[in-house]
Amino acid sequence: MKVDQKGHTTIIKDTEGNTNMFIEKVTNQYNTFIDSNLILDITHDKSVDLNSIQSFLKLSERHKQHKKSFVVVADGIDFNELPDAILVVPTVLEAHDIIEMEEIERDLGF
Numbered sequence: 001m002k003v004d005q006k007g008h009t010t011i012i013k014d015t016e017g018n019t020n021m022f023i024e025k026v027t028n029q030y031n032t033f034i035d036s037n038l039i040l041d042i043t044h045d046k047s048v049d050l051n052s053i054q055s056f057l058k059l060s061e062r063h064k065q066h067k068k069s070f071v072v073v074a075d076g077i078d079f080n081e082l083p084d085a086i087l088v089v090p091t092v093l094e095a096h097d098i099i100e101m102e103e104i105e106r107d108l109g110f
Helices: 019-028 050-054 057-064 092-108
Strands: 002-006 009-013 037-041 070-073 087-089
Touching (some): 009 092, 019 057, 037 092, 057 070
Parallel strands (some): 009 037, 070 087
Antiparallel strands (some): 002 009
């Protein structure tokens, strides 16, 4: 797991290619990241599927309760099948764009 802080956003990259272990590590260290927008990059895991993405749902909902953004970066999945409750994008750049838009919406009171 590699952690990188950029301003008000924390990027956590899975370096082992095991999504379940990655979720467990992030959940165990969650209090460290609670005040940042989160980008979870799981592009290293080539076996990611819809079920893997859905396992982030509880963590996503918990983070959004703190009025912070939560975006998962995944590769090679059908984005049309994903639940609306979790944000998943194909690149880290798009994740930053989403967070920027959500920050503006929060500043405007939406």
